Amino acid sequence: MDLFEKISSLDRRWIFLVIALSIFIPLMLPFTQPLSVSPDVRAVYEALAALPEGSTVLCSFEYGPSTLPEVHPMARSVLRYLFQRQHKVIVMALWPDGLFMSRDILDEVAEGEYQAEYGVDYINLGYKAGNEVVIKSIAESFSRTYPVDTRGQSTTSWPIMHGIENLANIDFIISLSAGYPGTVEWVQYAADPYNKPMTTCCTAVQVTEVVPYVRSGQCAGILGGLAGAAEFEVLLMDEGWLTELGAGNRGMASQSVAHLVLVLLIILGNVAFYIERRRQRKF
Amino acid sequence: MSETIGIWCAAFLTLAIFSFLYKDNPFYKFAEHLFTGVSAAYWMSVAFWSQVHPNLCGNIWWPEAFVRRFLEFTYVWVDRVELDGQTYAANALIDGSLTPEMIQRAELVNHVHVMYYIPLILGILFFTRLIPKIAYLSRWPLAFVMGMAAGLRLYSFLQSNAMEQISATIAPLAGTPTVAEALNNLVVLIGVFTGLVYFYFSREHKGLFGGLSRVGVYFLMVSFGAAFGYTVMARVSLLLGRFQFLIHDWLGTMTGAGG
Amino acid sequence: MLLKRWIPLFILVFVGVLTLIHWFVPHDPIGSLGRDFSQFFDIIASFAIILGAANLLKLQSLKISQRKKGWPFNLVTIIAFALTAWVGLNWHSYFGSGHHYLAGTHVNNPDSHFFWVWWYIFTPLSATMYALLAFYVASASYRAFRARNVEATVLLVAGIIIMIGRVPLGQQFTAWLPDHGFWSGFRLERISDWIYSYPNGAGQRAVMIGIALGVVSTSLRLILGIEKSFLGEE
Numbered sequence: 021m022d023l024f025e026k027i028s029s030l031d032r033r034w035i036f037l038v039i040a041l042s043i044f045i046p047l048m049l050p051f052t053q054p055l056s057v058s059p060d061v062r063a064v065y066e067a068l069a070a071l072p073e074g075s076t077v078l079c080s081f082e083y084g085p086s087t088l089p090e091v092h093p094m095a096r097s098v099l100r101y102l103f104q105r106q107h108k109v110i111v112m113a114l115w116p117d118g119l120f121m122s123r124d125i126l127d128e129v130a131e132g133e134y135q136a137e138y139g140v141d142y143i144n145l146g147y148k149a150g151n152e153v154v155i156k157s158i159a160e161s162f163s164r165t166y167p168v169d170t171r172g173q174s175t176t177s178w179p180i181m182h183g184i185e186n187l188a189n190i191d192f193i194i195s196l197s198a199g200y201p202g203t204v205e206w207v208q209y210a211a212d213p214y215n216k217p218m219t220t221c222c223t224a225v226q227v228t229e230v231v232p233y234v235r236s237g238q239c240a241g242i243l244g245g246l247a248g249a250a251e252f253e254v255l256l257m258d259e260g261w262l263t264e265l266g267a268g269n270r271g272m273a274s275q276s277v278a279h280l281v282l283v284l285l286i287i288l289g290n291v292a293f294y295i296e297r298r299r300q301r302k303f
Numbered sequence: 304m305s306e307t308i309g310i311w312c313a314a315f316l317t318l319a320i321f322s323f324l325y326k327d328n329p330f331y332k333f334a335e336h337l338f339t340g341v342s343a344a345y346w347m348s349v350a351f352w353s354q355v356h357p358n359l360c361g362n363i364w365w366p367e368a369f370v371r372r373f374l375e376f377t378y379v380w381v382d383r384v385e386l387d388g389q390t391y392a393a394n395a396l397i398d399g400s401l402t403p404e405m406i407q408r409a410e411l412v413n414h415v416h417v418m419y420y421i422p423l424i425l426g427i428l429f430f431t432r433l434i435p436k437i438a439y440l441s442r443w444p445l446a447f448v449m450g451m452a453a454g455l456r457l458y459s460f461l462q463s464n465a466m467e468q469i470s471a472t473i474a475p476l477a478g479t480p481t482v483a484e485a486l487n488n489l490v491v492l493i494g495v496f497t498g499l500v501y502f503y504f505s506r507e508h509k510g511l512f513g514g515l516s517r518v519g520v521y522f523l524m525v526s527f528g529a530a531f532g533y534t535v536m537a538r539v540s541l542l543l544g545r546f547q548f549l550i551h552d553w554l555g556t557m558t559g560a561g562g
Numbered sequence: 563m564l565l566k567r568w569i570p571l572f573i574l575v576f577v578g579v580l581t582l583i584h585w586f587v588p589h590d591p592i593g594s595l596g597r598d599f600s601q602f603f604d605i606i607a608s609f610a611i612i613l614g615a616a617n618l619l620k621l622q623s624l625k626i627s628q629r630k631k632g633w634p635f636n637l638v639t640i641i642a643f644a645l646t647a648w649v650g651l652n653w654h655s656y657f658g659s660g661h662h663y664l665a666g667t668h669v670n671n672p673d674s675h676f677f678w679v680w681w682y683i684f685t686p687l688s689a690t691m692y693a694l695l696a697f698y699v700a701s702a703s704y705r706a707f708r709a710r711n712v713e714a715t716v717l718l719v720a721g722i723i724i725m726i727g728r729v730p731l732g733q734q735f736t737a738w739l740p741d742h743g744f745w746s747g748f749r750l751e752r753i754s755d756w757i758y759s760y761p762n763g764a765g766q767r768a769v770m771i772g773i774a775l776g777v778v779s780t781s782l783r784l785i786l787g788i789e790k791s792f793l794g795e796e
Binding site for chain 3: 305308309310312313314316317320321323324332333334335336337338339340341342343344345346347348349350351352353354355356357358359375376377378379397416418419421422423425426427429430432433439440442443444445446447448449450451452453454455456457458460461463464465468469471472487490491492493494495496497498499501502519520521522523524525526527528529531532533534535536538539541542544545548
């Protein structure tokens with residue numbers, strides 16, 4: 021068996037090892053490289069920057085632990101920006117585990133970093149089953165859909181909810197999404213029928229699904245995956261809203277090496293394939 | 304203490320799943336079956352507390368003695384509390400603002416909505432699937448769900464995914480500011496049109512039609528390539544997340560640096 | 563026939579038509595009926611989840627009672643289900659004391675046993691299952707991602723450019739090109755952005771419109787009572 025036959029029939033466990041090392045080594049020996057900010061990430065920032073201070077922003081958490089490494093860094097950066105701009109943040113979840121994700125981020129950012137006051141600066145309405153029907157339902161009434169918040173108190177009793185009857189009173193929607201229900205449903209059931217501006221922070225897998233909405237202007241920009249999170253952090257830092265880069269950029273070293281290794285593997289596999297095919301044609 | 308045990312437990316389960324990369328083994332099987340059981344019960348509990356308990360139970364009739372006896376369970380069902388000519392929110396029953404004696408005297412107002420017996424009945428009918436003889440009755444709730452989904456999606460898909468997209472493909476062609484943008488918009492128009500030609504199966508893909516469909520295939524291939532690239536990005540990020548957990552949280556508890 | 567066919571068909575058509583009208587007529591009685599139906603949908607969906615759990619238990623118990631191969635693992639599923647359901651449904655299930663034992667609030671309280679199970683058992687299992695796919699994507703790409711013809715080559719090239727152009731190390735390959743002007747368009751990140759925005763955007767839009775037309779026609783067939791496959795009919 022010569023080298024090319026060996027390459028073609030390589031045990032997949034060697035590939036697994038190479039991928040594991042390509043993520044592990046840069047994690048232990050991190051390095052930083054300049055990252056360019058894509059137009060869609062800039063569009064998200066511009067849409068948020070255009071909101072007047074003190075606007076009411078609805079953040080919907082539609083992801084769980086399995087996609088936490090991708091969406092959490094985006095959620096963290098976005099909420100940091102919203103609290104710095106003194107916006108009122110209404111948080112809800114269309115995924116049951118989205119509730120825990122929102123709690124985790126709010127504990128860290130709202131309470132830990134900005135000492136935001138619950139019920140005044142932000143509120144967590146929690147999770148409600150029903151997917152897109154929940155969106156339709158809040159388009160008519162928040163208090164009917166969420167009679168109580170995550171603290172078990174009447175939603176309408178909090179100052180932040182005074183004057184917020186339904187989706188019409190919301191200035192901007194941010195969907196933190198990892199699948200169904202998520203960004204697609206927000207576009208279909210809120211942004212389009214009620215003409216509400218929105219943006220999305222979604223997993224990389226969802227990016228290609230959401231991109232037509234971004235191109236048509238139904239969704240203002242897109243933060244996609246860990247790379248989107250890293251770019252948004254770079255942008256916020258350039259604009260003076262962040263003092264240090266976060267988890268998005270910390271992961272970029274491993275992400276870079278893993279991508280390059282995978283590309284090399286694909287090229288190697290193809291070279292072996294061509295040489296094999298040529299040999300077969302000769303004989 | 305519970306946190307340390309939790310982190311060790313999470314690390315063991317993470318490694319148990321990763322062990323499948325070497326080959327199938329009892330540790331992986333254990334973790335896989337544990338996942339099935341935990342997730343089923345997790346979803347069931349969340350569904351109960353987020354929908355069945357507040358929205359269904361809160362709208363049907365319960366004996367008042369039961370509501371009063373188990374207030375910590377039933378307070379969500381009470382609309383308001385009336386006492387000595389004053390009205391209180393249901394929270395007053397549990398936040399200490401009313402004494403037990405006052406609660407005994409108070410009138411607990413709870414509106415019963417007869418209509419809510421419909422989802423109760425339909426929901427119960429779902430369980431007929433477990434009894435083969437009358438399993439056909441489970442078609443009733445299924446019909447409700449399907450009717451609702453059809454009514455919701457017909458309009459939303461027509462508006463957001465068809466009309467808006469067609470309009471966004473054609474509209475920018477008029478009044479495009481630069482040559483580069485005009486060319487880009489033309490690329491989009493050609494891509495969308497030829498892509499749709501490819502999906503039109505009522506005519507044989509031959510001649511000009513076949514040529515257009517072939518161009519459409521190339522555009523679709525670029526989309527699939529991009530989708531592949533982004534999928535790789537997503538999966539690598541998730542793997543990175545697990546490695547970060549193992550290195551910082553788990554090994555951190557041993558060195559005292561994390562946790 | 564009435565119970566098996568006509569009643570479910572009536573429910574489907576009635577609910578479908580009402581939901582459709584509700585988009586255009588938000589006023590009562592359509593409005594309130596539409597809102598109630600939305601709530602009913604949520605409740606019925608929750609029952610479906612509970613049914614799913616019951617079905618899982620039934621299948622697992624069957625395997626145990628028949629002592630099928632690997633039955634002790636099925637026992638693990640049942641025990642895991644029972645323990646999680648106990649901490650999930652019992653609203654007094656907390657670490658420590660002094661909590662407000664209010665029904666349902668334990669589900670999102672970090673001190674509850676339910677939260678512990680979610681965070682230390684459900685989360686690592688679910689996240690690692692997904693993370694495992696990174697290895698399989700790599701292995702499959704290495705073995706099967708071949709430029710056999712023009713279509714496959716287009717797919718391969720687009721995928722590689724996106725993968726390299728979106729990460730900082732990849733962007734360094736063309737970092738020597740100027741930041742502005744004509745040649746800047748050849749920087750990897752710009753090519754990647756262009757592919758992602760235009761040819762990919764066009765392809766995805768064609769797929770989206772195609773699916774939308776399919777969904778609209780299927781929904782219409784359902785609402786008009788033409789599509790009856792859910793009744794087991796052609």
